[in-house]
């Protein structure tokens with residue numbers, strides 16, 4: 001499309017970013033798009049670097065690439081070598097590769113180390129209007145800044161390292177508007193769980209979702225990141241929120257953010273990044289914030305959600321035959337009986353962490369709910385801050401002391417029990433209240449049973465030892 | 474990447490929906506720094522008992538499906554994480570084609586990059602193929618990418634869709650990076666121009 005036509009046709013935020021990054025479009029609509037930022041971690045990158053080495057290729061833009069180890073790292077006893085030999089090799093391989101190819105790395109001893117999707121925004125590496133990729137599906141998190149951010153496979157990681165581009169087709173666009181104000185005890189996490197419950201885990205397949213409406217605009221950057229993070233659980237590759245003053249205030253002064261004249265120029269450009277009036281979406285969904293209650297999952301896909309006031313469903317409650325069979329399997333796996341009140345379900349562990357909910361604001365909410373209460377007897381509760389900097393901040397604010405006094409285990413930053421690649425995991429049959437994003441079978445440990453919820457709800461569960469309505473604490 | 478032209482082989486029905494990447498390859502196997510060798514771990518938790526013995530109820534453990542190269546399954550196959558270990562694992566166990574009602578985006582994309590052909594078919598056709606393969610497991614299914622057809626002897630034949638660019642790459646075993654590198658000049662020109670517009674990139 002020529003610039004003249006652009007000025008006339010109303011475009012969505014997604015289209016604007018797409019157009020600004022398209023290098024070339026071929027006849028079948030496939031585009032070569034420029035990638036502004038590339039985040040790298042130890043699990044999905046070794047084979048990509050190996051590919052570069054084998055072909056004698058260099059990293060095209062080391063300055064636009066940032067690496068961190070997060071998935072495998074232990075969250076305690078950092079001064080010792082990583083015990084698991086395979087994890088150790090993977091972490092070491094990342095560090096060797098970064099040294100060889102000139103890529104900046106936050107290693108395990110760097111206090112800026114943390115979960116890849118937490119450190120990008122924290123450092124000001126993530127900025128509005130950018131294309132951002134990482135070999136990790138939750139790259140969608142960065143869309144909270146009004147960027148187009150999505151997860152890629154390792155072949156594409158190699159492609160970006162070598163060429164700073166990707167071959168892609170434009171996605172379809174969906175707008176989800178949440179009108180009104182969220183009630184007390186209801187958070188961004190509840191909103192996104194409710195949305196996934198509404199559209200289903202495949203509802204967003206092929207789409208980029210733009211979130212808008214009063215309830216979304218009122219969210220902090222942390223809340224917007226929580227929502228965009230779980231877009232992938234709704235099947236969408238990316239989620240985004242148009243940038244505004246909340247965004248700019250968050251970014252200003254961060255280590256890698258622009259300064260001086262360049263900052264002013266950037267803000268002027270960023271202010272143009274919103275969907276034009278009359279822009280057409282392929283799909284529109286509108287929800288009311290007032291209808292959303294504190295929400296938990298009961299099954300093994302993120303669409304299996306219910307308000308905390310609900311009861312465990314029965315297979316026959318579902319129309320679709322395939323779904324009925326899978327509900328049966330899920331109830332069996334989760335060890336739940338149809339009809340049980342959710343608030344009667346007792347838990348063994350609590351996990352507060354992950355790129356969905358391990359930012360400072362999340363920990364503040366947890367501390368608020370906990371106050372001077374204590375973790376229930378027999379419950380093991382862990383807090384894994386999203387980054388070394390979040391940890392430091394929480395320690396300065398007294399949050400760490402509150403939580404430690406309450407009996408929480410206070411850990412070092414990393415992915416930890418979100419996917420249980422390190423030593424932190426559920427044992428078979430154990431039930432966990434978790435602030436992470438996936439409740440798949442075995443996700444947090446073979447046979448482990450995960451209920452997803454907000455940090456405040458997880459804190460409430462830690463105190464009572466059951467799934468609990470935080471509004472009643 | 475290995476070319477994909479035609480494939481004739483056994484097809485196994487995996488009667489599940491939402492088969493996520495944690496099911497395809499659980500995270501404890503993601504610690505490798507290589508692409509190969511993941512096949513024995515594919516579908517680990519539904520394929521093996523906790524003590525490592527094969528579970529007889531898992532379709533690919535059944536003797537009649539030994540050597541399967543085509544998997545037929547329900548909707549939303551490959552949802553969850555972006556791990557390319559998922560296509561690497563199924564490729565390593567010999568699967569070159571997955572037929573499903575629908576796929577998660579990233580898995581779909583990753584498959585092509587590894588010489589695996591993912592085919593979307595309507596529910597009734599998936600069901601018909603599954604039934605056929607259950608009733609007579611030893612008859613092969615033939616996938617012809619050039620003609621875009623799936624046939625089963627002279628009993629059944631379905632056309633399928635595939636994007637022209639992906640088809641071209643798969644048929645010729647072409648690696649994307651090589652294709653893009655040819656455009657280095659255009660990419661540099663884009664970067665130069667963008668520097669004025671967005672100097673903070």
Ligand code: SF4
Pocket residue numbers: 070071115116117136138354355356414415418419436437
């Ligand atoms: S915290 Fe969990 S979801 Fe996020 S990047 Fe780590 S493993 Fe993935």
